[in-house]
Amino acid sequence: MQQPDLGLKVAELRQLKGLTQEELADRCEVSARTVQRIESGEVDPRAYTLRCLGEVLGFDFEGQASASDNLWLTVLHLSSILCLVVVPLLLWSWKKNTSCRIDSHGRQVLNFQITMTLLLVAAVAVLLVLPLAYLALAQNGASGLPSGPTLTVLTVCAPIPLILIGLFCTFQGVVNAVRALSDRPIRYPLSIPFVR
Numbered sequence: 001m002q003q004p005d006l007g008l009k010v011a012e013l014r015q016l017k018g019l020t021q022e023e024l025a026d027r028c029e030v031s032a033r034t035v036q037r038i039e040s041g042e043v044d045p046r047a048y049t050l051r052c053l054g055e056v057l058g059f060d061f062e063g064q065a066s067a068s069d070n071l072w073l074t075v076l077h078l079s080s081i082l083c084l085v086v087v088p089l090l091l092w093s094w095k096k097n098t099s100c101r102i103d104s105h106g107r108q109v110l111n112f113q114i115t116m117t118l119l120l121v122a123a124v125a126v127l128l129v130l131p132l133a134y135l136a137l138a139q140n141g142a143s144g145l146p147s148g149p150t151l152t153v154l155t156v157c158a159p160i161p162l163i164l165i166g167l168f169c170t171f172q173g174v175v176n177a178v179r180a181l182s183d184r185p186i187r188y189p190l191s192i193p194f195v196r
Helices: 005-016 021-028 032-040 047-057 067-082 086-095 100-139 149-157 160-181
Strands: none
Touching: 005 032, 005 047, 005 100, 021 032, 021 047, 032 047, 067 086, 067 100, 067 160, 086 100, 100 160
């Protein structure tokens, strides 16, 4: 984890533990000014200091992947296949304080899931509005409305956007699970950064 994310994470975990900067500094045997500079992102801590911070705050800042981390990363990325925000949100909330990799990947999965959920809601809304608009126009006697084979083609093609979104989510979940396991950078295109 690099600055400024490291400093923000140290501050977040310190506050969750109910510690002041001075108390954290005493437990890590460093000066309070060092903790302040780490939290503000001014400096990168030495390896020993980072290890001490990790022990006191109960977090793996060094990001060494364990078998457990790899399992949770795989489950986290594959949960994006379901196109439900709840599953990755629960996984990330539960495991984010155990590893910086899980925290970072979880944020990316959540951003992707929120974006895809909004896209699905928009697609469903459009699919519901089109038939209602067609019925309203037909009842008012509008001319030039599609009928017969044209209406059948429109009805069959209507769910295609939903299918494409589902396939895209599945593809991204599988590809990023494989990338995470091989320590390659993950990418979720089209994601809006809701969770930072």
